[in-house]
Amino acid sequence: MNRDVSLRLLKYFDALATDLNYRKASERLFISQPALSAAIRQLEGHIGHRLFDRTTHSVSLTDLGREWLPHVRAVLRELDAALDAVETLAGSAQIRVGYLTGMGADLLFQLLDGVQKNLPHLSIETIEYDFSDPSVGLGSGACDIALLRPPVDVPGIDAVVVARESWVACLPRTHRLAERAELEISELLDEPLIVAPASARQWRDYWMATDVRAGRPASIAAEAATYEAETTLVARGVGISFTTSSLQRLYARPGITFVPIVDRPVSYTSLAWRSDRLSAGARQLVRYMLSRVPQTDPAL
């Protein structure tokens, strides 16, 4: 048995033992399936025993794997504790909180209010993200905690809903529907649309109402990465856009108007983080922020 096992292999073992599925586990680890396959075989080679029974269609722990797993998890826990200890000892937990543009002034401010007084040992950096990365830095690991709008296509994310809002159409004031008190989504599907950049993938689809189009392709008028750019384009009459109720207050401006869309499901805003790699300080901050979530939903 080779005693030079890398932590990497142990983490992979833990992940596969959890999912019992190479594909899923590999996604959670942000690596490809063959890479995980090779890594597990390598680990088994190192310790000299098989850890998984695998057929082409199922993966299960061997007796040894099952019994060894707690030991491995103990190592990983201990490591986590050691990393947390650095922050505690250094008295400087640097935490990066990302937020989607448009939510900082309002909701984030609320959630972080008083944090300096209550959690003085945390040093918090807030980073604004635009629509080109709807995971708000969680995918790249640039942020520890994120205030975002689902859907997010990064696996392994924990999220708690902190606000609910209804859909609203943002129209040029001169638009033929601008005077309406409310709209149905079907009335808007053929309008030229301002959408998020292509890198937003699922998120862009979501805000294009792709789910109800069924063959009626969206006509994309332009791309915008911020609400600022979006409303500007709408004001110039380039197209319309879909957004949420809270935005009408924040981005009100001369040339545009907002009209509620009555038949779309509610849209959520969530506080999210990667379930792995959450430091002790970040965990405290999450707890604090969640304790400050407004219980009523004034914006809905």
Added chain:
Amino acid sequence: MNRDVSLRLLKYFDALATDLNYRKASERLFISQPALSAAIRQLEGHIGHRLFDRTTHSVSLTDLGREWLPHVRAVLRELDAALDAVETLAGSAQIRVGYLTGMGADLLFQLLDGVQKNLPHLSIETIEYDFSDPSVGLGSGACDIALLRPPVDVPGIDAVVVARESWVACLPRTHRLAERAELEISELLDEPLIVAPASARQWRDYWMATDVRAGRPASIAAEAATYEAETTLVARGVGISFTTSSLQRLYARPGITFVPIVDRPVSYTSLAWRSDRLSAGARQLVRYMLSRVPQTDPAL
């Protein structure tokens, strides 16, 4: 702070914190000094704080480093325990015991006598080594435990003396000094000598009595990697060799004779292992073998 620390860096940190000297620590880790230097800087980068204060001439732990060290050691201990657990769980502790040629039949046999009965869960492999590797597999990691003769130039080795022997000259029966009852080393320094292969380095120097030569270079008649080859060469009159008292019994043969050298310091035989990377099973075996070390030194 980046949470993706590798175990490697933690081990390096532990080593440097122990030695507080890059060179020594790097040797113990079997890497070069610049590699360790880079690794420590990398670790400090990962966690975002300095762990060592270093001038060009001294290394010391920072406050953070000192306080963090126990946490790191806890991780490494936990890892060690997990690796031991594999053996225990699999019920198969494979342990490789190396021994220097010539010591297997006798001393090793004694130390391992009854081990099957007393430690039945251990599966022990014994591997004979010749003089080309005086570290007896410890350097390469091929063996867990070794029965060897100092000096060994592998750092990080723990060793316990298990036998003491005096020097003996091995001479062709026809040699002019063959009839002497005893000899002094100075009488032999100019004799053509059978020595260990060059790869034995320090060890070869030791058995050439380099320490007392002071300008009288040894005349190397031939190289031999085993006692078998050595005594054969002596019998053929190619040269003489230095060895120890116990060998006269084991390698007695027609054409050679052994004469005690009275003014050389005692030579040791040790049970040795790498202080790191000793599995639980191997530790048990070491303890067992040490309990069987003969207290008297009959060969001396």
Added chain:
DNA sequence: GCCGTTCATAACCGTTGCTTATTGAATCAT
């Protein structure tokens, strides 16, 4: 004042761990 020791820097190189593309086997649905 000089020499030796000690850590840092530079340039280079091999290994390894990852990627995508593909194969082949087993399961499921029709």
Added chain:
DNA sequence: ATGATTCAATAAGCAACGGTTATGAACGGC
């Protein structure tokens, strides 16, 4: 049955990293 699908394993190529040796700069002991 058979075809579609879902899995893990294999293959081939590539980039990054961890290591090496060689060298440099600063401090301490004689």
